[in-house]
Amino acid sequence: xxxxxxxxxxxxxxxxxxxxxxxxxxxxxxxxxxxxxxxxxxxxxxxxxxxxxxxxxxxxxxxxxxxxxxxxxxxxxxxxxxxxxxxxxxxxxxxxxxxxxxxxxxxxxxxxxxxxxxxxxxxxxxxxxxxxxxxxxxxxxxxxxxxxxxxxxxxxxxxxxxxxxxxxxxxxxxxxxxxxxxxxxxxxxxxxxxxxxxxxxxxxxxxxxxxxxxxxxxxxxxxxxxxxxxxxxxxxxxxxxxxxxxxxxxxxxxxxxxxxxxxxxxxxxxxxxxxxxxxxxxxxxxxxxxxxxxxxxxxxxxxxxxxxxxxxxxxxxxxxxxxxxxxxxxxxxxxxxxxxxxxxxxxxxxxxxxxxxxxxxxxxxxxxxxxxxxxxxxxxxxxxxxxxxxxxxxxxxxxxxxxxxxxxxxxxxxxxxxxxxxxxxxxxxxxxxxxxxxxxxxxxxxx
Numbered sequence: 001x002x003x004x005x006x007x008x009x010x011x012x013x014x015x016x017x018x019x020x021x022x023x024x025x026x027x028x029x030x031x032x033x034x035x036x037x038x039x040x041x042x043x044x045x046x047x048x049x050x051x052x053x054x055x056x057x058x059x060x061x062x063x064x065x066x067x068x069x070x071x072x073x074x075x076x077x078x079x080x081x082x083x084x085x086x087x088x089x090x091x092x093x094x095x096x097x098x099x100x101x102x103x104x105x106x107x108x109x110x111x112x113x114x115x116x117x118x119x120x121x122x123x124x125x126x127x128x129x130x131x132x133x134x135x136x137x138x139x140x141x142x143x144x145x146x147x148x149x150x151x152x153x154x155x156x157x158x159x160x161x162x163x164x165x166x167x168x169x170x171x172x173x174x175x176x177x178x179x180x181x182x183x184x185x186x187x188x189x190x191x192x193x194x195x196x197x198x199x200x201x202x203x204x205x206x207x208x209x210x211x212x213x214x215x216x217x218x219x220x221x222x223x224x225x226x227x228x229x230x231x232x233x234x235x236x237x238x239x240x241x242x243x244x245x246x247x248x249x250x251x252x253x254x255x256x257x258x259x260x261x262x263x264x265x266x267x268x269x270x271x272x273x274x275x276x277x278x279x280x281x282x283x284x285x286x287x288x289x290x291x292x293x294x295x296x297x298x299x300x301x302x303x304x305x306x307x308x309x310x311x312x313x314x315x316x317x318x319x320x321x322x323x324x325x326x327x328x329x330x331x332x333x334x335x336x337x338x339x340x341x342x343x344x345x346x347x348x349x350x351x352x353x354x355x356x357x358x359x360x361x362x363x364x365x366x367x368x369x370x371x372x373x374x375x376x377x378x379x380x381x382x383x384x385x386x387x388x389x390x391x392x393x394x395x396x397x398x399x400x401x402x403x404x405x406x407x408x409x410x411x412x413x414x415x416x417x418x419x420x421x422x423x424x425x426x427x428x429x430x431x432x433x434x435x436x437x438x439x440x441x442x443x444x445x446x447x
Contacts, residue, residue, distance in 0.1 A: 024064055024065075024068050025060075025064045025068070032064070035061065036061050036065070039057060039058050039061045040061075042054075042058075042104075043058065043100065043101045043103075043104050044101065045101075046101035046102055046103045046104075047103060048101060048103040048104040048107050049103075049107065050103065050106060050107050050110060051107070052111055052115065052117075054103075054104075054107045055104075055107040055108045055110065055111040055343075056111065056339060058104050058107065058108065059091075059108060059111075059339045059342040059343055060338075060339055062087070062090060062091060062094070062342045063087045063338030063339045063341065063342045064338065065090075066083065066086045066087040066089075066090035066091075066338065066342070067083030067084070067086065067087045067338035067341075068083065069083070069086060070082050070083035070084070070085065070086030070087065071083040073086075082229065082413065083338060084337060084338065084341055084409070084412035084413050085225050085226070085229065085341075085409070085412075085413050087337075087338045087341035087342050087345065088225070088341040088342070088344055088345040088349060088409055089345060089349075089351075090342065090345060091108075091341065091342040091343065091344070091345025091346040091349075092345035092346065092349040092350070092351050093345075093351060094345075094346070095345075095346055095351075096350075096351040096352060100346070105346065108342075108343055108346045108347060109346070109347050111343065112343040112344070112346070112347045112348075113347060117340075117343070118340060118343065118344070118408070119280070120276075120277075121332060121336065121340055121408070122301070122407075122408065122420065122424070123276040123277065123279070123280040123301075123304070124272065124273070124276045124325075124328055124329055124332045125329050125332055125333060125408075125417060125418075125420040125421075126276070126301065126304060126305060126308070126420055126421045126424055127272065127275055127276040127279060127308060127325045127328075127329065128272065128276075128325045128326045128327075128328060128329020128330070128332075128418075129329060129418045129419065129420050129421040129422075130305060130308040130309055130312060130421045131308065131312055131317060131322040131325050131326060132322075132326045132329070132418065133312070133421075135312055135313045135315070138309055138312060138313060139313055142309065143384075144381075144384030144385060144386065145247075145384070145386075145395065145422065145425060146425075146429070147380055147384060148377050148380045148381045148384055148386065148391055148395040149377070149395045149399065149425070149426055149429075149430045149433075150380075150433070151376040151377060151379065151380030151381075151395075152373040152374070152376040152377035152380070152395050152396040152399055153183060153373065153376070153399070153430070153433070153434070153437070154376050155372035155373050155374070155375045155376025155377070155379075155396075156179055156182070156183050156369045156370070156372040156373035156376065156396075156399075156400070157174075157175060157179050157372070158372055158376075159368050159369065159371055159372025159375065160174050160175075160178055160179050160365065160368050160369035160372055161174045161175070161179075162368070163364060163365055163367075163368030163369075164178075164365065164368075166364075167361045167364070167365065169365070172445055174365070174369075175441055176209075176441065176442070176445065177212050177213065177216065178216060178365050178366065178369050179369055180194055180213070180434065180437070180438050180441070181194070181212075181213035181214075181216045181217040181220070182216060182217055182220035182366060182369050182370065182400050183369070183373065183399050183400055183434055184217065184431060184434045184435070184438070185402075185427055185428070185430075185431025185432075185434060185435075186217070186402040186406065186427075186431075187214055187217065187402065190217070190402070190431060190434065190435070191209070191210055191213040191214055191217060192210070193435055193438075194209065194213065194435065194438045194442075195207070195209040195210045195213070197435075197438050197439050197442050198442055201442040201443050201445075201446040202446050203442060203445065203446050214353060215353045215354070215356050215357040216357055216362065216366065217402050218349065218350060218353040218354050218357070218402070219354055219357050219358070219362065219363070219366050220366050220369070220370065220400050220401070220402065221349065221400075221401050221402040221406050221409070222349070222354055223366055223367065223370060223400075224370060224397045224398075224400045224401035224406065224410050225401065225406075225409045225410050225413045226413070227370060227374070227397055228393060228397050228409075228410040228411070228412075228413040228414035228416075229413040229414060231374075231389055231392050231393055231397070231414060232389070232393075232413070232414040232415050232416070234389065235389035241387060241388045241389050242387055242388075242389040242390070243386075243387035243389065243390050245390070245415075245416055245418050245419065246387065246390065247386050247387065247390045247391070247394065247419060247422055248385055248386055248387075249385050249386065249387055250385055264320075264323045264324055264326075264327040265320075265324075267324075268320050268321065268323055268324030268327070269324045269327050269328050269331075270324070271320075271321045271324045271325070272321070272324040272325035272326075272327070272328035272329070273328065275317070275321060275324075275325055276325065276328075279304050279307055279308055279311075280300065280301075280304050282303070282304065282307055283299075283300035283301060283302070283303035283304035283307065284300040286298075286300070286303040286307075287299060287300040287302075287303055290303075298428070298429070298432055299428040299431070299432070301424045301427075301428045302424070302425070302428035302429050302432070304424075305421055305424055305425055305428070308421075329418070333417035333418065337408070337412045337417065340408055341408070341409060341412060344408065344409055348402075369400070370396070370397070370400045373396040373397075373399060373400055374392045374396045374397070376396070377391045377392050377395040377396035378391055378392050378396075380395075381395060390416065390419060390422075393410065393411070393414045393416050393419065393423075394416075394419050394422040394423050394425075394426055395422075395426055395430075397410045397414070398410055398411070398422075398423035398426040398427060399426045399427070399430050399431075399434075401427075406427075407420060407423040407424065407426075407427055408420070410423070411423055
């Protein structure tokens, strides 16, 4: 009994110590170091479990270290992306320098790709964010959002083409090898089908397009994340430009949400899981049975957003279930973002690809394309009644960030994770529009 009491006193003393009691992610340092040592040892022995337990355990330790550090580094925390971006780059750098064992890489890859945890994460965030918007505001916002996305695309093409003049690049080169990859919906949903269009149009082998497009869109992803943090800072310096997470300026006069989330029961939170998974499955069903529009298949997330928005506007979902979904979204966005960012870095972002295209001309060209998208979205967004900061983040940067995983990264860096539903409209519907544009441009240039 005395021994137990002495041990308890020892840990109480450690808990009150300035270093050993310092808390990382609410865990005292002495306990966190024990957990970190465990994961590092398992990684060195290459015995990280292949289950979700192993992957999430490793991602949490990496994410907490990188996230806490990134949120404290001067300049980085305010202008470059904070803990969110450092967690993403940290994961990618660990792979680049071969510091993750094969079992750890495979476990994280299994979680992110095979298990598709990022889809589950996105489904929860989309559900909560759609249901947090007042029904009247939601309807008005939808009517102005698509034109804002299209204005961003027009701005990207225009300013990108102008920038190409400084480097001796033709409009054709800019549109094909910068505009289409950067503003398209990523690699699998964007660059790959674009490469098939490229080949079928008789412009050359698909691999020829991919060899240029993939590094450029990767650079566009990283730049979009950094610019997300910069735009967030602009919103803090010029508060009139920012809705602090609200897209529509009407939300200042109209209630954004319906009821609080302080007294949500555990069962209401659990109902949020049911809602998120159920509506995603509905989206999958519609994506399978509805034929492609102009040759472009609409993604399940796009249908999910539409179904949730219609359900919200019709008052189909009870308030208690809405509150549970919003509470669940808040937990996922606040507590799991660093974990997801590590996974995105390990699996989706290649430092080697980024380094391969880091020439001054490519850097400036990518910047011009994204800046044009930001300008177009900001201007049209303001005309449509949106806050410029939120319009730029969702309708511009979430078009130039390589799709779904990039949406999470950009919104995390911009501290606007609640806007994921709008980001998904950009990535999915806007991404589909980009494939149509690619088909038109490549057919025209081939002729």
